[in-house]
Amino acid sequence: xxxxxxxxxxxxxxxxxxxxxxxxxxxxxxxxxxxxxxxxxxxxxxxxxxxxxxxxxxxxxxxxxxxxxxxxxxxxxxxxxxxxxxxxxxxxxxxxxxxxxxxxxxxxxxxxxxxxxxxxxxxxxxxxxxxxxxxxxxxxxxxxxxxxxxxxxxxxxxxxxxxxxxxxxxxxxxxxxxxxxxxxxxxxxxxxxxxxxxxxxxxxxxxxxxxxxxxxxxxxxxxxxxxxxxxxxxxxxxxxxxxxxxxxxxxxxxxxxxxxxxxxxxxxxxxxxxxxxxxxxxxxxxxxxxxxx
Amino acid sequence: xxxxxxxxxxxxxxxxxxxxxxxxxxxxxxxxxxxxxxxxxxxxxxxxxxxxxxxxxxxxxxxxxxxxxxxxxxxxxxxxxxxxxxxxxxxxxxxxxxxxxxxxxxxxxxxxxxxxxxxxxxxxxxxxxxxxxxxxxxxxxxxxxxxxxxxxxxxxxxxxxxxxxxxxxxxxxxxxxxxxxxxxxxxxxxxxxxxxxxxxxxxxxxxxxxxxxxxxxxxxxxxxxxxxxxxxxxxxxxxxxxxxxxxxxxxxxxxxxxxxxxxxxxxxxxxxxxxxxxxxxxxxxxxxxxxxxxxxxxxxxxxxxxxxxxxxxxxxxxxxxxxxx
Numbered sequence: 001x002x003x004x005x006x007x008x009x010x011x012x013x014x015x016x017x018x019x020x021x022x023x024x025x026x027x028x029x030x031x032x033x034x035x036x037x038x039x040x041x042x043x044x045x046x047x048x049x050x051x052x053x054x055x056x057x058x059x060x061x062x063x064x065x066x067x068x069x070x071x072x073x074x075x076x077x078x079x080x081x082x083x084x085x086x087x088x089x090x091x092x093x094x095x096x097x098x099x100x101x102x103x104x105x106x107x108x109x110x111x112x113x114x115x116x117x118x119x120x121x122x123x124x125x126x127x128x129x130x131x132x133x134x135x136x137x138x139x140x141x142x143x144x145x146x147x148x149x150x151x152x153x154x155x156x157x158x159x160x161x162x163x164x165x166x167x168x169x170x171x172x173x174x175x176x177x178x179x180x181x182x183x184x185x186x187x188x189x190x191x192x193x194x195x196x197x198x199x200x201x202x203x204x205x206x207x208x209x210x211x212x213x214x215x216x217x218x219x220x221x222x223x224x225x226x227x228x229x230x231x232x233x234x235x236x237x238x239x240x241x242x243x244x245x246x247x248x249x250x251x252x253x254x255x256x257x258x259x260x261x262x263x264x265x266x267x268x269x270x271x272x273x274x275x276x277x278x279x280x281x282x283x284x285x286x287x288x289x290x291x292x293x
Numbered sequence: 294x295x296x297x298x299x300x301x302x303x304x305x306x307x308x309x310x311x312x313x314x315x316x317x318x319x320x321x322x323x324x325x326x327x328x329x330x331x332x333x334x335x336x337x338x339x340x341x342x343x344x345x346x347x348x349x350x351x352x353x354x355x356x357x358x359x360x361x362x363x364x365x366x367x368x369x370x371x372x373x374x375x376x377x378x379x380x381x382x383x384x385x386x387x388x389x390x391x392x393x394x395x396x397x398x399x400x401x402x403x404x405x406x407x408x409x410x411x412x413x414x415x416x417x418x419x420x421x422x423x424x425x426x427x428x429x430x431x432x433x434x435x436x437x438x439x440x441x442x443x444x445x446x447x448x449x450x451x452x453x454x455x456x457x458x459x460x461x462x463x464x465x466x467x468x469x470x471x472x473x474x475x476x477x478x479x480x481x482x483x484x485x486x487x488x489x490x491x492x493x494x495x496x497x498x499x500x501x502x503x504x505x506x507x508x509x510x511x512x513x514x515x516x517x518x519x520x521x522x523x524x525x526x527x528x529x530x531x532x533x534x535x536x537x538x539x540x541x542x543x544x545x546x547x548x549x550x551x552x553x554x555x556x557x558x559x560x561x562x563x564x565x566x567x568x569x570x571x572x573x574x575x576x577x578x579x580x581x582x583x584x585x586x587x588x589x590x591x592x593x594x595x596x597x598x599x600x601x602x603x604x605x606x607x608x609x610x611x612x613x614x615x616x617x618x
Contacts, residue, residue: 048436065459111338111342119331136552165349168342243555287503
């Protein structure tokens, strides 16, 4: 442990006491480091823990800050929220829009990412950045304008298409880097053995890229699941997604803190599960492309 | 639409007529013989994505640009007339809503991004060397940045509630009088900026950790042997090597911070509160469009906003070019 912590070495005439002192400093530093890491984790995690705890409190307990993290939990809030058809339907809508938009995005983006990565089309690939830069509202205005005239506002089609605006560039971005990292020789060997170019993609590159695709799809789903702005405008009462339902909940039930916290907890549980079980892959996906400069 | 296009994709290689026949490169067997087929496939694979980008991004952007030159207002199928640059003039002379929104956008972004970069870097250095429990810490880092922004807004509304929140309760122990937090015109934007720091510092840390893991060990080792202290090694060895990652992270975060919407709208509602206290350009443009149906003016604000973001990106990239050269 101690060897891993950065130490301060100084030129010294007497090596032995110096070594002793350095050792002591190293141990002291690793304790400080451990303490700092614990503090950081608490700062990041406690607000979320507080919210989840509040979801299990009665409304009296929620509004009494002296009730800490130790109390008799109740499932009453979850019962109320799940009995509310609107919340359940919104959760379903979020899942539906998330899955469909992610699958369609992968169908569009993975082949394109392969083409960009394989044929070194860096300039075409950098078009992806345009989609990251453009404010979503500036697309939402024309979408709304056009879809309203077509009478499509409120339909799942429009919601899925709008969510693809986020997930297509995201999957492209992650997968370009992934395909660039695959050795081209495998595909060339397959071609020499008689596979078509598409066959090489289908039977060689695609299976090898499965972990990357899975990571990209999970992240795309999470971003769709979290998306608020598109559904706020493009959904109607029956198609609205969970973040919009939560937002409405704030305004009409500001006193029902327990219910609000239970609904928010339902919203972030899938994401928490993904973070816990897919931590390594999701970190790789989130940081993809940032270290290449 | 996208399904059918990828369907044609599947059939493409079968219906491929005479591969590489008219290419002189076909003579070079090894590398060149696949070139013709490759080129066709390349564009086939790209076409669904390019079609998507064209239909849902480029076309709407052109539409917005056109809309910004009209007096579109009210019902979406009401006619509109071209009015030249009138909307841009209106926006740029509006000192009541537009310019304060610009100021808030810049203030929020600069404050959040600077804090996130400094804290993110410190945290990355802290977590850099392996230790037991690293996996747990990484998972904890992911939680704020993957959590739904609207839910994050709600959880901070609970914590920062002026009368019943735990924040004021804890501050009471320190002898600090109760704060209004999001209920106050003056404190709202700084508080939301700090929430943004809570949510996005982990992202910077993850990016910096990824960057640090790619750096060679030798330069730092050499500096240590030459007697450089911790700070010297950080400033003169690690930081310059990390510069490309730093700039990329800065650009990505700045772009997202400029466009922050969800948490501002979820906690303060339309218009950024009663006194427009958290109304950034994004919230302003959104309100103009969907609360006031001022499509023309909103489009002009959005065009200006987009130009502004592109300018910031170009500026940061240019700064990075000088640094690495």
